Amino acid sequence: MAYLELDRVAKQFGTQTVVDDFSLSVGKGEFISFLGPSGCGKTTTLQMIAGFLDPTRGAIRLEGKDLTAIHPAKRGLGIVFQSYALFPHMTAAENVAFGLEMRGVPRGERAERVRAALAMVGLAGYEDRHPRRMSGGQQQRVALARALVIKPSVLLLDEPLSNLDAKLREEMQIELRQIQRTIGTTTILVTHDQNEAMSLSDRIVVMSQGKIEQIGTPQETYEKPASAFVSQFLGKTNDFAATIDRTVSPTQLVAGSWRAPAPAGLSGPVTVSVRPERIGFDDAGLTAKIVTRIFQGNHWLFQCESECGPAIVIRQNDGQAQPGEGEAVHLTWRPEDMSVRARAGA
């Protein structure tokens, strides 16, 4: 049975629907990311779980119990806010202890748990610091310790890493994942950063304009995007206009001068999506010309002008000679590396 369940949840502000028909089952101990551009409703959904907003329709259940009937203060969820929302007039230890104090945990046990929580996030010895005298990364850790020390049934993270610089963000991602694995708390992360979502989560919920575009493992959403939005939002992708020709036998998928056996179920105009790292140069295939060639250390990035429109190709820097700018090339890929969708509006 699902641990946390969102059942056709919707939120309207006036006439504007911000979240619509959101259904999701989260297993115990799972790490889920809500991924999407700003304004896609991911934070609104998180706030409905937290109880800061009431859903207009639908139900949210935790272990089968209706969560929306419980006051936010009684839900027992741990939340890390984008701004951390630490209490500036309290020390790190007092911040972490606050939730335990509210639960009436006796002083001795409280001190012990606060110390353990701060040690877990690598802040042993910082007990008496005030938040304003800590770096962004340290404040972030205090916020995490404060949310985890109450042993929350679900940990909600609202863009917790977006205020950190790139290097620190990467470190915190790894640490966050390790901590979550160790204590096994069911976690929901809201983010607009696809790398963050992919490296942290068991499953990703890709959202756009208040609707779920796709739910799947990071690999599924990357390799088998359910929509054009997903394929474009998760990493770079090439979309080629192609047609499926059923007049020949066996039926063929034709994209310029590249062709392959057609997949079942589709016919007529289609869109073919191929990731740039799956495209290779060959003697035959989609005719293209290299416009720019950029060296990026471990790989080369080619921007090409193909007969089906612009294309990006990424090649590993494996020591082989690579074609130069202005050279005519043929692009090719394995049929299993592409995803094919019916072309909208055609």
Add this chain to the structure above:
Amino acid sequence: MSAAAEERSARAPWALTAPALMLFVGVLLIPLAMTVMLSFHDWGQYKGIEPVFILKNWHEIATDPYYAEMFWRTFRIAILTTLLTALLGAPEAYILNRMSGRWKSFFLLVILGPLLISVVARTLGWALLFGGNNGLVNKLLMSLGAIRSPLPFMFTETGMVIALAHVMMPFMVLSVWAALQRLDPQIENAAMSLGAGPATIIRRIVMPQIMPGVLSGAIIVFSLSASAFATPAIIGGRRLKVAATLAYDEFLNTLNWPLGAAVATLLLVALVLIVVGSNALIERRYAEVFR
């Protein structure tokens, strides 16, 4: 940079601030120094002011219990006014801050509006409402039979405190309002998610953070109330004198300028000591919140 250019750029700030500095020295520092000097001069009914150095005025203030009582009244009124504005102004600012956009700007205008009206007009308004048998509220309450004699308001300390609190309220509300703007908008949600109820959130999370605002508002209100003139003059009249109205009377009615100067100087010194002292205390106590 050449030596000459360096010298020029070192002089530039002085040159640029000179006009304001001259104004400051001319209309504030010199008169102030003259007032202090004046307080050591002699005065007599028939001889007028004599520019000699004596401690007569200061001795009179120190020994005559009339002055002690008057200064005590001045600070009692200022303290009560400060308490009243803090008690009403802090919740007012908090409620205002939680209102939605349109109502917020409307009520902010309502709070700030009185600042656009002269203090004299505002205080006379209180006099119209509560002034003896002819006060509107008194008349109404008496005709309704709620009270038998008019509520004492004019020439009472209570009346002065209420009228002063009304005049000073915007300063407290604005000061607390500014402190509330620094509050993390998610901080109450954070406390709530940790299990805190509304009362606990106010007491443990919001109050400690807006306390510096309340205290700096209190300093403003206290110093303005202790040196207020118009409101005590109208409500208190001749019967209930405070430091400012006494200095005024000495200057303009008795014409004993040196004594008036001594009262004014003492008020200024006392206020500066209180304000600077409490400011230092507050800054030390709330170092973490101010940072």
